[in-house]
Amino acid sequence: MKTVSFAIPCYNSADYMDTCIESILECDFGNRNDIEILIVDDGSTKDNTAEKADEWERRHPGIVRAIHQENGGHGAAVNAGLEHATGRYFKVVDSDDWLDREAMESIMRYLRMQSELKDPTDLVIANYVYEKVHEGTRTVMNYRNVFPRGREFTWDEVGHFGQSQYLLMHSxxxxxxxxxxxxxxxPEHTFYVDNIFVYVPLPHVKTIRYFDENMYRYFIGREDQSVNEQVMYSRRDQQLRVTRLMIDSVNLPDDVESRKLEKYMENYLSMMMCICSIFLRLEKTEDNERKRAEIWGYLEKANPALYKRIRHTVLNWGTNIPTEAGRQFGLFAYHLAQKIFKFN
Incomplete structure (x- = not known):
């Protein structure tokens, strides 16, 4: 069995996938061949992504595998990677991002030790870095105040998450x-599925290990990127779909044993609801207002007690004030968060 399966969803990624793949190959410290890189070509048609994937497999047999499928979106590519994975651990790396070699050295050492145990750690977490390459700036997102360091721990030992300290697929x-x-x-043909990936499995996680290492480098700057404001608005229906799936997948608090995990997941869902409200108010239309009422009604029907707690948080109260002033407050809150958390 391999130690780690790295899945790389690729869709017309020829211009930047090489950097990503090369950074993962450097994680095979000691040339043990105990990693695998699953390049998932998700129906690329506009460039030579498929040919590049096959060439990487030819150059690194036994380590790199090219998987070709009809276009199904980011979620379908992650699903394919998970289906084909033979590693004890599974890590998704987007094709325009990369891993830090120095940070991965200690993480790989730990994962290799865990792979030899009967009950290995369920979840390994590390820092990620927003790389705004065109601006020449970077912002490190860490969890030093949240997680113990240097040992395995449980949810009951976790500290308080700050407003910007959500777990992302990157970490x-x-x-x-x-x-x-x-x-x-x-889900297929849907953006923002990374939220499902880092939310739905959490109640099944019993043991955790945190590395205060800047493992993942998250590239920001492409015009078509899914965190671009205009792009996010155009995909608001997909944001709503993902949020509904998250509501359906975990019943808070019944599905969660730890009170601290329950609180974190409640805050995460609250953030998702806030994003839905904000992006449905970027343009003032009757259709957007109807959809905003529907998503809140969906949560209320599914979990009335949770709805009351989330709806009455300061941020969600403010972003749902039913006036033009409320709409403007929501937009102000979004752009303020943009500057503070550097996410866009």
Whole structure:
């Protein structure tokens, strides 16, 4: 069995996928051949992504595998990677991002030790870095105040998450069988499925290890990127779909044993609801207002007690004030968060 399966969803990624793949190949410290890189060509047609994937497989047999499928979106590519994975652990790396070699050295050492144990750590977490290459700036997102360092721990030992300290796909490495056992399957042809990936499996996680290392480098700057404001508005229906799936997938608090995990997941869902409200108010239309009422009504019907707690948080109260002033407040809150958290 491999130690880690790295899945790289690729869709017309020829211009930047090489950097990503090269950074992962450097994680095979000691040339043990105990990693695998699953390049998932998600129906690329506009460039030579498919040919590049095959060439990487030819150059690194036994380590790199090219998987070709009809276009199904980011979720379908992650699903394919998980289906083909033979590693004890599973890590998704987007094709325009890369891993830091120095940070991965200590993380790989730990994962290799865990792979030899009967009960390995369920979830390994590390820092990620927003790389705004065109601006020449970077912002490190860490969890030093949240997680113990230097040892395995449980949810009951976790500290307080700050407003910008959500777990993202960038920061997590799951045990592969945990993802399979919880039945994780991401929707196809839908953006923002990374939220499902880092949310739905959490109640199944019993043990965690945090590395205060800047493992993942998250590239920001392409015009078509899914965190671009105009792009996010155009995909607001997909944001709504993902949020509904998250509401349906975990029943808070019944599905969660730890009170601290329950609080974190409640805050995460609250953030998702806030994003839905904000992006449905970027343009003032009757259709947007109807959809905003519907998503809140969906949460209220599914979990009335949770709805009351989330709806009455300061941020969600402010972004849902039913006036033009409320709409402007929501937009102000979004752009303020943009500057503070550097996410766009």
């Amino acid at each position: 997590v490495i799951y045990r592969t069988d945990l993802l399979r056992d919880c039945g994780l399957k991401l």
